[in-house]
Amino acid sequence: MTISTASAPTEVIRCPDAVLSLGTLLRTWRKRALLTQEQLAERAGLNVRTVRRLEHDGLQQPRTRSILLLAEALGLDGEERAMLVAVARGPQASPERDDAAGTGPPPIPRQLPAGVAAFVGRRRELMALVDYYENANAMTVVAIDGMAGVGKTALAVHAAHRLTSRFPDGQLFVDLHGHTEGMSPVDPGDALARVLRTLGVLDECVPEHVDDRAALYRSVLAEREVLIVLDNAADEDQVRPLLPAGPGCGLIVTSRRRLIALDGTRTLSLDVLPPKEAVALFTRTAGKERVTDAPSTVLVEIVERCGLLPLAIRIAAVQLQARSTWSVGHLLNRLNDDRLAELTAGPHSVAAALDLSFQRLSEDQRRVYRLLGSHVGTEFGVTEAATALDTTVVRARRLLDRLLDAHLLQESTPCRYRFHDLVRDHVTSLLHRTDAVDDLQGVRFRVVKGLGERASRSCV
Ligand SMILES: Nc1ncnc2c1ncn2[C@@H]1O[C@H](COP(=O)(O)OP(=O)(O)OP(=O)(O)O)[C@@H](O)[C@H]1O
Ligand SMILES: [Mg+2]
Structure with missing residues (x-):
């Protein structure tokens, strides 16, 4: 019998004895290793009678430790070792023994977390x-x-x-x-x-x-x-x-x-939600009773102030739900004042979420993000970006691509870029942070350093 690690393991893990016996496996791999039973026993530190009985399937409940020693002595790789142990456990193992060792067949994994109860749209x-x-x-x-x-x-x-x-x-x-x-x-x-x-x-x-x-x-x-x-x-x-x-x-x-x-x-x-679904998410989270008297235009304004972003909408709705004295109008006023500060509830915070995305950028990309934040508006073209970064259009486009990949920037049409409203707020807030204004002076130099490309006209 040829033993192929590519075709047998799944059966082995599930119900090995139906296909291979432990004795067959051991004998085959011992011969492959060019060992006699005596040599294998010596290498594994086991009695040769144990090896013989195992090869003849004469031991009903071999100890896992002995099997691991044999695997080691045979030089099996991780996959083969797993196969040997699984075969040794075999379906003949009694449920009592399996339970005691905690090694019974694992339950079918059902690991999905609960779905969002108020799931909307998509x-x-x-x-x-x-x-x-x-x-x-x-x-x-x-x-x-x-x-x-x-x-x-x-x-x-x-x-x-x-x-x-x-x-x-x-x-x-x-x-x-x-x-x-x-x-x-x-x-x-x-x-x-x-x-x-x-x-x-x-x-x-x-x-x-x-x-x-x-x-x-x-x-x-x-x-x-x-x-x-x-x-x-x-x-x-x-x-x-x-x-x-x-x-x-x-x-x-x-x-x-x-x-x-x-x-x-x-x-x-995935894009942000359309306004109608955004309002539905807000309403379901805050509770219908909290929004019944609110004009629909105010609800639309609220979700738009949240940038139609589900996380922001949920946080805003949770704030309203938690504060019985607030009206929707009051929530909207607060969002108009400083929305990033408002969009925080317990461990959930839009600013913190965006900050993590920012932190995961490379140092150069972080500088580019901040530099754009201080030199361009919410929407801009690649030429403006190249000017802000003091580099070529070709290089600017590549730098912008990195921010697109990290979803800190959006491309509305080819070579037209825009910050999501909340990202715009985030990058602006960085400019006032002492840890972020460190060396914007040096940025341009580093961005252009070593570049010799000519500006491409394709996006200008
Ligand atoms: N379609 C939806 N319906 C209802 N709630 C939603 C929907 N989409 C997102 N949410 C809620 O918005 C919040 C943010 O969603 P989620 O955690 O899925 O975002 P994410 O893109 O995975 O964020 P992260 O990048 O931080 O992993 C969660 O509270 C989630 O329950
Ligand atoms: Mg997620």
């Missing part, structure tokens, strides 16, 4: 997502990107709940903390280790190296129909090791950055 995006996954006959990845608080996670989770019957082997949800206050982005190796454990791989079988973990993850998922939601990814490098390969799997990634360098991925860039 009908077109939802239909496109659900349709795409339901009709896919290969592994499918969609990356949802958009600015902070635009509703990426809400949409991903809502769509994932709709798709549970399409992925009967479970749904995994991993927050990669690409943009989380006080936390660094999760290391992909750590994320893989957690997911492997969820999928039933024993702790001691999780390989050391991230590539081996990724290979085992793909093997375990090869024949399963599992939906994986990777929320809040920092960049492509963080996501790549977590791409499954099995045709039955689906992956939804959310990120504040456009993940353009992930092969075979569809991207869905």
Whole structure:
């Protein structure tokens, strides 16, 4: 029998004995390692009689420790080691033994967080997502990107709940903390280790190296129909090791950055809500009774002051709901005064969310952002940007592309740019912060340093 690590592992992890016995595996890998039973026993520090009995499937409940010693002695890689341990556990293990060891078959993972109760709109995006996954006959990845608080996670989770019957082997949800206050982005190796454990791989079988973990993850998922939601990814490098390969799997990634360098991925860039849906979100969150007497024009004004951004709308609505003395008119006045300061409720804050996006930029990109903030208006063309940055149009365009990728800038038409209203407020607020005005003087020099490109006329 040939043993292919590419085709067997999923069966092995689930119900190994039906395909391979522990004895067959051991014998095959021992011969591959050119070892006699005696040599293997010596290397593993086991009695040769134990090795013989194992090869003849004469031990009903081999100890995991002995199996791991054998794996070590045979020089098995992480994936093969996991296979050996899984085969050794086998379906013959009694439920009592499994329960006692905490190693029974893992439950089907149902890790999706609860969907947003008052979910509004996004009908077109939802239909496109659900349709795409339901009709896919290969592994499918969609990356949802958009600015902070635009509703990426809400949409991903809502769509994932709709798709549970399409992925009967479970749904995994991993927050990669690409943009989380006080936390660094999760290391992909750590994320893989957690997911492997969820999928039933024993702790001691999780390989050391991230590539081996990724290979085992793909093997375990090869024949399963599992939906994986990777929320809040920092960049492509963080996501790549977590791409499954099995045709039955689906992956939804959310990120504040456009993940353009992930092969075979569809991207869905999420925009702010249309005014009607924005008002519906505000009303549902604040409670109908708080807005019944309010003229609809005031409600529209409020959501527009919130830049039609779901996070901002929710915060404003929560403020109104929490303060019984406030009227909608009063809320609007406050938003007209200093909306960034108003759009904070407990741990939720638009300013903090935007600040995290800003902090994740490279130092040069941060300078470009601030420099634009002090030299251009809300809407501007590439030539104005080039002048503000004191650089060529070609270089300016490339610098602006980086801000577009981070969703701190929008492109209304090719080479016309605009700051979202709340981003405009954020960049303006930076100009008054002492930590942000440090060296704007030196910025232009650094932006142009070493550049010899000629200005392109295509966008001028
Ligand atoms: N379509 C929607 N219906 C109802 N509420 C929504 C909708 N979209 C977003 N929200 C709410 O708006 C807030 C921000 O949404 P969400 O957390 O999904 O944004 P995000 O784009 O994932 O933000 P981040 O970039 O910080 O991860 C949440 O409170 C969420 O419940
Ligand atoms: Mg999110």
